[in-house]
Amino acid sequence: EVQLVESGGGLVKPGESQRLSCAASGFTFNTYTMTWVRQAPGKGPEYVSSISSSSNAVHYAESVKGRFTISRDNARNSLYLQMNSLTPEDTAVYYCVRGDWREDWGQGTLVTVSS
Amino acid sequence: QSVLTQPPSVSAAPGQKVTISCSGSSSNIAKTSVSWYQQLPGTAPKLLIYDNNKRPSGIPDRFSGSKSGTSATLGITGLQTGDEADYYCGTWDVSLSVWVFGGGTKLTVL
Numbered sequence: 671e672v673q674l675v676e677s678g679g680g681l682v683k684p685g686e687s688q689r690l691s692c693a694a695s696g697f698t699f700n701t702y703t704m705t706w707v708r709q710a711p712g713k714g715p716e717y718v719s720s721i722s723s724s725s726n727a728v729h730y731a732e733s734v735k736g737r738f739t740i741s742r743d744n745a746r747n748s749l750y751l752q753m754n755s756l757t758p759e760d761t762a763v764y765y766c767v768r769g770d771w772r773e774d775w776g777q778g779t780l781v782t783v784s785s
Numbered sequence: 786q787s788v789l790t791q792p793p794s795v796s797a798a799p800g801q802k803v804t805i806s807c808s809g810s811s812s813n814i815a816k817t818s819v820s821w822y823q824q825l826p827g828t829a830p831k832l833l834i835y836d837n838n839k840r841p842s843g844i845p846d847r848f849s850g851s852k853s854g855t856s857a858t859l860g861i862t863g864l865q866t867g868d869e870a871d872y873y874c875g876t877w878d879v880s881l882s883v884w885v886f887g888g889g890t891k892l893t894v895l
Contacts, residue, residue, distance in 0.1 A: 705884065707884075714787070714871070714873055714886055714887070714888055714889040715822075715824075715830060715873060715875075715886050716886065717883050717884040717885065717886065720884065729882050729883055730883075731883055732883075765829055765830075771818075771820050771832065771835035771836065772820060772822075772832070772875060772884060773820075773832045773835060773841065774832070775829040775830055775831070776829065777829055778829055
């Protein structure tokens, strides 16, 4: 069974940094593209960033480019999102998502940016 | 403003059929395959359809997908009250190099 468990969310102040992690199990992690998708309260899902299986291709939404960094550790079956210079507009549930079809989603971790 | 356009809401009676449209452009739907997701309140989105018209295991054949040109359609037959949810389309945009989602459609089963 595919499991994606996000962690690292919480309350942070504007301008601060936060690192999210996603622990993956139940599949061969190093063969899948992985994606972070976020969903602000009452809004639809928004793509944040994705990384190819071998980390040689990464993409970012314009809204986070230059502030967020996606990475993965295939030896640890883990995906990460380093978020810097956070603003209130980054407040959302952040989901770890598996695959090119974005087929499996974790339960999400809530990041709240507020003073 | 979403790159993919969906109707905000649709409704139909139990047992009836409904379709949800997703309109894109030459840089996304026309060139790539579409996925559809169902999001029940308080839960993560769940994949219903991938590669335009394929269903993951466990998804009933009441759910179907199609694509033509720059548009895609999700069909749901034999509507049940449990189908009440938000539905989103998604695909890769080759110009933006990002995954894009539709704005979502709220399905009400009257």
